[in-house]
Amino acid sequence: xxxxxxxxxxxxQMYVFLSPALVYFTIFHYIPMYGAQIAFKNxxxxxxxxxxxxxxxxxFERFFHSYYFGLLxxxxxxxxxxxxxxxxxxxxxxLAIHExxxxxxxxxxxxxxxxxxxxxxVVISGMILVFLDPSTGIVNSLIQALGGEPISFITEPGWFxxxxxxxxxxQNLGWGAIIYLxxxxxxxxxxxxxxxxxxxxxWQRIFHINIPGIMPTIIILFVLNLGSFMNVGFEKIYxxxxxxxxxxxxxxxxxxxxxGLLQAQYSYTAAIGLFNNVIxxxxxxxxxxxxxxxxxxxx
Amino acid sequence: MIRHTFGDRVFQAMNSGFxxxxxxxxxxxxxxxxxxxxxxxTYVNSGQMWLWPKGLTFxxxxxxxxxxxxxxGYFNSAFYTVAGVLINLAVTLPCAYALARTGLPGRKPIALxxxxxxxxxxxxxxxxxLVKDLGMVNTYWALLLPAAASAINxxxxxxxxxxxxxxxxxxxxxxxxxxxxxxxxxxxxxLSKALIAVMALFYGVGHWNQYFGALIYLSDRDxxxxxxxxxxxxxxxxxxxxxxxxxxxxxxLMAEQTRIAELIKYAVMxxxxxxxxxxxxxxxxxxxxxxxxxxxKG
Numbered sequence: 001x002x003x004x005x006x007x008x009x010x011x012x013q014m015y016v017f018l019s020p021a022l023v024y025f026t027i028f029h030y031i032p033m034y035g036a037q038i039a040f041k042n043x044x045x046x047x048x049x050x051x052x053x054x055x056x057x058x059x060f061e062r063f064f065h066s067y068y069f070g071l072l073x074x075x076x077x078x079x080x081x082x083x084x085x086x087x088x089x090x091x092x093x094x095l096a097i098h099e100x101x102x103x104x105x106x107x108x109x110x111x112x113x114x115x116x117x118x119x120x121x122v123v124i125s126g127m128i129l130v131f132l133d134p135s136t137g138i139v140n141s142l143i144q145a146l147g148g149e150p151i152s153f154i155t156e157p158g159w160f161x162x163x164x165x166x167x168x169x170x171q172n173l174g175w176g177a178i179i180y181l182x183x184x185x186x187x188x189x190x191x192x193x194x195x196x197x198x199x200x201x202x203w204q205r206i207f208h209i210n211i212p213g214i215m216p217t218i219i220i221l222f223v224l225n226l227g228s229f230m231n232v233g234f235e236k237i238y239x240x241x242x243x244x245x246x247x248x249x250x251x252x253x254x255x256x257x258x259x260g261l262l263q264a265q266y267s268y269t270a271a272i273g274l275f276n277n278v279i280x281x282x283x284x285x286x287x288x289x290x291x292x293x294x295x296x297x298x299x
Numbered sequence: 300m301i302r303h304t305f306g307d308r309v310f311q312a313m314n315s316g317f318x319x320x321x322x323x324x325x326x327x328x329x330x331x332x333x334x335x336x337x338x339x340x341t342y343v344n345s346g347q348m349w350l351w352p353k354g355l356t357f358x359x360x361x362x363x364x365x366x367x368x369x370x371x372g373y374f375n376s377a378f379y380t381v382a383g384v385l386i387n388l389a390v391t392l393p394c395a396y397a398l399a400r401t402g403l404p405g406r407k408p409i410a411l412x413x414x415x416x417x418x419x420x421x422x423x424x425x426x427x428x429l430v431k432d433l434g435m436v437n438t439y440w441a442l443l444l445p446a447a448a449s450a451i452n453x454x455x456x457x458x459x460x461x462x463x464x465x466x467x468x469x470x471x472x473x474x475x476x477x478x479x480x481x482x483x484x485x486x487x488x489x490l491s492k493a494l495i496a497v498m499a500l501f502y503g504v505g506h507w508n509q510y511f512g513a514l515i516y517l518s519d520r521d522x523x524x525x526x527x528x529x530x531x532x533x534x535x536x537x538x539x540x541x542x543x544x545x546x547x548x549x550x551x552l553m554a555e556q557t558r559i560a561e562l563i564k565y566a567v568m569x570x571x572x573x574x575x576x577x578x579x580x581x582x583x584x585x586x587x588x589x590x591x592x593x594x595x596k597g
Contacts, residue, residue: 007404013479014403017393024390024447025413032421032429049428093321099314111583112322115329118575120508122526123568126533127328130564138331141346170325178586202310227418235511239534253423260424261515273422281419 039271052267059271068255075161076251079232082165087225089169090176091218095206097177098184113174125239128167129154154240157248164237164249179221180214187213219296227284230276252276336360336565340558343565359566362559369570372525376507377574379524383443383506384499390448391498392491395456396483401466410457417450427515441516442524446505452498459494460487493585500582504575525571532567536560 008015039059041052063069093113100106119127131137132153140150153159191209200208234253241249252272260269284298291297330350335343339354347353363369397403398410420426426445435441464487472482488495510526517523531537538560 004404007402011400011403011479014397014400017397017479017483018409020390021394021413021448021453022409024444025416025450028426028429028445028447029416029420032425033419034421035425035429036421038425038428048432049425096314096318096321099310100318101311102315105315105318107584109318109322111580112326114583114586115579116325118504118508118579119572120510120526120529122508122510122529122533123571126529126564126568127332129533130561131328136344136561138346138349145346170328173321174325201304201306238511239530256423257515261427266424266428270422270424273424277419277422284418 036270036274036277038267039274041267043267043270055267059268060275062268063272063275068250071247072250072252072255075248076230076232079161079164079251080229082161083168083232084225084229086165086169087222089173091180091214093173094177094180094184094214095210098181098210099202099206110174114178115174116171117175119171121233121236121239124167124171125236128163128240132163155242155244157245160240160245160248164240168233168236180217183214183217184210216296219291219294220298223284223287223291223298226287227280229283230280332565332568336562336569340562344558344561356562358559359562360570362563363566363570368520368523368528368531369525369567371521372523372528375522376525379439379442379509380503380506380574382439383446384503386443386447387449387452387502388495388498391453391456391502392488392495393483394448395453396460396487398453398457399460399464410454413450413453430516436516437518437522439522442506442509442512445512446509449502449505452501456494456498459491463494464490496582497585500578503578507574529567529571533564538563 035049038049038052040054040056041049042055042058043049043052047053097106097109100109116124131139134140134150134152139153144150151159153163187210191213192205195205195209230252232251232253234251234257237249237251238254238257241254253276256269256273256276259265260273288297334348334350334352336359337355337357338348338352339356342348342353394413398406398413400406430436430441430445435444468486469482472486477486508526510524510530513522513524513527514530517527
């Protein structure tokens with residue numbers, strides 16, 4: 001009996017523990033990855049995924065030449081760059097919370113800022129719609145009280161991306177800070193004591209101890225963020241979409257949903273989805289390689 | 300010894316001011332909705348109610364609870380959440396515990412097999428076709444099985460076990476003849492209450508809040524979760540006539556209908572968030588201390 005099979009036999013109960021998860025990930029994650037081959041096929045419901053005929057890259061070509069290609073790519077990229085520009089917000093919030101010495105105030109800030117994370121996208125979208133309503137919303141009441149003209153935020157394409165990104169920031173700025181707070185808690189307090197004896201002030205200690213201390217976490221989260229670069233929170237986008245803001249709000253995933261599931265163009269939209277996921281994965285690999293040079297990487 | 304210089308005190312004051320302002324910005328919309336849900340909509344819609352309730356009324360809640368859809372959605376969502384969380388925990392915790400076990404042959408490749416799904420997926424269409432081929436469309440399973448586990452939660456749980464369950468204790472128990480199964484249920488789980496609470500909350504919120512799965516897989520209104528009914532009211536602006544009717548009067552003025560529709564929206568948002576508002580403060584304290592610390596060391 002080899003050492004390996006002895007090890008496996010000794011731990012058989014551990015493999016029983018692993019099996020539900022392995023079955024789950026195989027069926028609901030790996031089979032769809034294999035099923036993504038319909039992007040290269042002409043899917044027919046009768047023949048199914050495996051029986052449909054191969055047609056190569058036709059679906060991809062159709063997408064690259066379609067009217068939507070430029071629009072979808074532009075909106076997807078703009079929304080993501082906008083979000084990425086706000087990446088440091090949660091870091092700043094974490095650094096600020098970490099400096100608080102009064103425990104009760106610290107707990108209060110955490111309790112409040114984490115809370116919106118748990119609100120559903122449907123309710124968030126509902127909140128946005130009632131707050132920004134041109135005739136009954138609080139925002140326009142304020143604008144009018146200050147002597148301005150009411151703005152129909154939700155039907156103006158120019159406002160869509162700000163509404164989407166800033167409401168997301170409101171919802172997740174506190175939640176995003178948790179992981180940095182955990183990293184800050186792991187910094188050796190002796191570093192701060194030594195720096196204080198040497199006369200370093202608060203700012204110097206934040207910049208020379210806290211930020212370098214959480215840098216590995218920052219890099220990893222940044223890479224993870226880029227790895228889902230092309231994935232926008234399309235559930236919220238879909239809820240906030242209307243015919244008037246579509247030119248600014250249609251992104252790759254909403255297009256896949258609408259043309260794919262609602263109009264049953266399975267192969268065509270599977271190709272768009274695959275294009276999206278391959279780009280994401282390529283971005284992740286590239287930046288993870290860069291991150292590895294600094295000694296931090298995902299694997 | 301920590302000295303508090305003048306500079307330190309200025310810094311503290313500014314920092315507290317910043318965080319207080321941030322808390323107000325986050326809290327204000329939430330307080331506004333609570334107040335608006337119990338205020339006369341005339342004041343709300345004209346901007347006269349801006350913080351405290353004005354013209355106290357509970358009509359919004361009365362009308363929300365008069366709607367059978369809301370009750371059905373509530374019941375369905377409760378079912379999806381409880382059943383979903385039980386499945387999630389049954390898949391996640393044993394798997395994470397096994398992955399935390401050093402010296403288990405194949406541990407690394409199995410972890411990689413799971414982690415890879417975080418970075419690459421087949422996409423919406425192949426997932427939909429799979430669920431369809433499995434015959435799960437328009438069944439409760441369509442919302443439960445495709446969401447049976449999440450890679451990130453397995454990794455967080457694994458790291459928790461790695462840093463909180465001592466290997467020596469496990470070995471001592473093994474020498475006393477304790478099987479792995481027994482060890483997990485009798486020793487490990489009772490020591491992991493913080494993890495179980497946080498995982499139940501994370502997964503539970505996911506089930507309670509989800510609408511997209513239901514939107515693509517369910518067509519039978521009897522199975523709709525609350526979020527789909529909320530979408531009709533909040534986003535599609537369709538408010539069931541039962542809620543708008545005034546007792547037996549079908550003829551209600553248009554203006555009155557709009558007025559009440561706004562009130563119903565605020566009330567329904569609070570009603571939908573109620574279970575989370577109740578659970579959240581109890582679980583919140585475990586977030587950083589109990590669970591996330593581990594995920595950084597990981």
